[in-house]
């Protein structure tokens with residue numbers, strides 16, 4: 652490892668990103684001399700600016716909108732980048748650019764009831780996934796690997812999503828693409844997952860489904876939103892006494908796995924605790 656590990660995150664926008672505070676806390680906990688900075692790159696400047704980043708950093712995270720574009724720069728991809736077609740972590744080792752997807756791990760590790768840390772029983776169950784973008788693909792691969800029986804993916808443009816998903820090796824006959832509309836029904840769904848940006852930023856006061864659709868869910872359905880902090884969808888679900896999970900623990904776990912890839916250190920409970928606290932305090 653170099654004397655000082657140079658790390659960061661690329662994406663646009665980045666001002667809201669909690670990764671710097673989380674990663675700095677993780678580095679401190681692991682007693683590693685390192686820095687972690689934001690590098691905001693607009694799509695049109697990507698080809699020019701990424702060269703600089705690749706030459707100067709030892710590793711970095713990639714967020715919206717560069718997770719797919721970065722793949723053509725990789726010398727080596729982990730299996731998940733191949734399967735999902737999106738890369739959110741890079742490590743530069745001996746001049747080689749290695750790409751990883753830690754969103755998959757982050758999502759799986761976050762699938763516990765927040766109050767008891769008990770694992771969600773999902774094998775053989777039915778899921779509804781809203782959206783089919785980069786994060787949704789990592790979630791979809793995870794749901795397939797967890798053995799769900801049926802996964803309905805709700806999108807606003809079926810043709811576009813079909814094209815984007817068709818190269819994914821995890822696509823199988825248990826996955827159905829459906830139109831997301833006010834008429835969509837979510838019968839017998841064990842987990843409903845929002846992976847659209849509805850509920851964030853300028854869409855903060857919106858929900859990806861109508862209140863009456865939320866009310867029609869079975870009382871034991873878990874409502875999961877990849878966004879953090881708690882969205883309107885989760886607040887309304889809680890009023891209906893449904894169990895909810897927000898995107899914070901997915902972010903913490905994907906970040907911890909990235910830090911482990913950069914430093915070679917194992918992820919222990921203490922690391923998760925300090926990164927979670929840094930997330931909450933930032």
Ligand code: NAP
Pocket residue numbers: 715754757781782783784785786787806807808811831846847848849851877878879898899901902903905
């Ligand atoms: P993305 O690649 O841009 O995909 C967004 C998806 O949502 C696409 O399927 C898009 O459909 C759909 N969508 C966008 N606006 C919509 C609307 N108004 N109505 C219906 N569908 C809409 O983004 P992403 O990287 O997957 O990220 C999605 C969300 O997950 C973001 O809010 C991000 O912050 C969050 N996220 C959280 C974590 C975490 O660790 N917690 C990790 C990754 C992402 P079209 O293709 O038709 O545009």
